[in-house]
Amino acid sequence: MRYAIVSETYPPEINGVALTVQGLEQGLRARGHKVSLLRPRQAGETATGLAHEWLLRGAPLPRYPGLRFGLPATRRLLAAWRTAPPDAIYVATEGPLGWSALRAARRLGIPAATGFHTRFDAYMRAYGVAFLERAALHWMRRFHNGADATLVPTRELQALLQARGFANVLRLPRAVDTQLFRPQHRDRALRAAWDAVGEAPVAIHVGRIAAEKNLALAVRGFRALQRERPDARLVWVGDGPERARLAREHPDFVFCGVQRGQALARHFASTDLFLFPSRSETFGNVTLEALASGVPTVAFDYGAAREHLRDGVHGAAVADGDDAGFIAACVRIGSDDALRARLRGATPAAVAGLRPERVAADFDAILQRLQRARRPDARAATA
The missing domain is CATH 3.40.50.2000 (Glycogen Phosphorylase B;)
Structure with a gap:
């Protein structure tokens, strides 16, 4: 299978989203799949990354030194994916690059899953703008409902999002490296x-x-x-x-x-x-x-x-x-x-049972299931 993962944060940036995305990417590659990673260029990086990476334009994230968000890239993604469409994509972040990836995938009939990693609605209260909480939730719901599925790590969050109008919310547990953390x-x-x-x-x-x-x-x-x-x-x-x-x-x-x-x-x-x-x-x-x-x-x-x-x-x-x-x-x-x-x-x-290889297998199964469900749409879009 050919997969694409889109994320506006990735190591060496250190945060839960970056490390989770890296684990999923490496897990799919260990299972024999071809995985392309789309992310913003980080400070000090050249225009080209590793062979499987697409490094795109980005800008600093306000109030978060060292982190960046990707700039819109819908046209570039459409051009690339028309020539070599992935079988499915995973979009980990709700920034401009993530929105661009979902738009391109919808136009081309490529199945897409998103990851719900950050409670931006809850952040509004922490930063003294609680009146924006409902608007943030609406924005996030619109983003994630533009995909075929939204992946969450817990049953609790799955039930919460379903109750708030998020469609096709699927649970994908998180893993931990118990050989490292001991x-x-x-x-x-x-x-x-x-x-x-x-x-x-x-x-x-x-x-x-x-x-x-x-x-x-x-x-x-x-x-x-x-x-x-x-x-x-x-x-x-x-x-x-x-x-x-x-x-x-x-x-x-x-x-x-x-x-x-x-x-x-x-x-x-x-x-x-x-x-x-x-x-x-x-x-x-x-x-x-x-x-x-x-x-x-x-x-x-x-x-x-x-x-x-x-x-x-x-x-x-x-x-x-x-x-x-x-x-x-x-x-x-x-x-x-x-x-x-x-x-x-x-x-x-x-x-003890949260093995990375088990999570990678579950992730792979979800993407393949989405691909099978969307295959007729993808053929029509290509035609």
């Missing part, structure tokens, strides 16, 4: 670099350090823990527009910047409590990485936490919006060495 990567030298003495509890937050992540709650939870355990430390992995302010206001916090691969695995496994206060995620891949690393997790009960985290077994799944419950869970787990040890032993089992 408790065995715990590193005492790294803990010592954080001034974590002995069994001092180390909490960690991994992700973009930005307003939509509800970071103030992580700070409140940690400070409450610190009142019980003055030796506790809080480590931040990632970067973003809020980092400078947090570092200025909290000089005892440890900021490690962006970490990848083995380095990220060591950072996760060397900590004792993962704080994930965000309420605007579609999933939260970092939750799977924390669980695989043997790190008890405190998160709100939605997304990855609802799908995979059992309250009291792998950490705490807190009722949505219960900030006091989130803080209490931070204190309860973070201050109890014996409880953390018990939870740590149980967490890897929560994600």
Whole structure:
């Protein structure tokens, strides 16, 4: 099969969408398919990428340094896909390039699936423009309903979108590399670099350090823990527009910047409590990485936490919006060495079955099913 994947973010950019897209692309290629990747050129890249990449024009994303969005390219895609049409396409992002890909696919009768990766409607509230929430949802519904299917990672999100008028919403679970993220990567030298003495509890937050992540709650939870355990430390992995302010206001916090691969695995496994206060995620891949690393997790009960985290077994799944419950869970787990040890032993089992090759097979099956359903339309469009 010949597939095309369209995304406005891709590694070395570090975010959940970029890494998920990379995993799906590599999974399809490992199954023997030809996969072309369409994305904006990133800073410092030349006009041509690897043989399977189409690097298109882009522009910086406001308020998100280092990220870009693709500019419209409908004519170029129409010209290319008329000559060599893919059997199906997957559009991961709702930017101008994503809209262009859907327009071209519709005109040519090429089956298309989209990925619902980002709750832009929820972001509106985080950035103080809650009055735009309904407009954002309408815009997203229009985009995704222009495809043959919308792929989501959880049953909860599937039901939510269906109730709000999204058509043909299909669940595609997320995977985690359990060979990379493992408790065995715990590193005492790294803990010592954080001034974590002995069994001092180390909490960690991994992700973009930005307003939509509800970071103030992580700070409140940690400070409450610190009142019980003055030796506790809080480590931040990632970067973003809020980092400078947090570092200025909290000089005892440890900021490690962006970490990848083995380095990220060591950072996760060397900590004792993962704080994930965000309420605007579609999933939260970092939750799977924390669980695989043997790190008890405190998160709100939605997304990855609802799908995979059992309250009291792998950490705490807190009722949505219960900030006091989130803080209490931070204190309860973070201050109890014996409880953390018990939870740590149980967490890897929560994600043991989420193998990347299984997700790639499911993804492949969805695209092939869409292709079979649209095949008569595609022949007519070509004619």
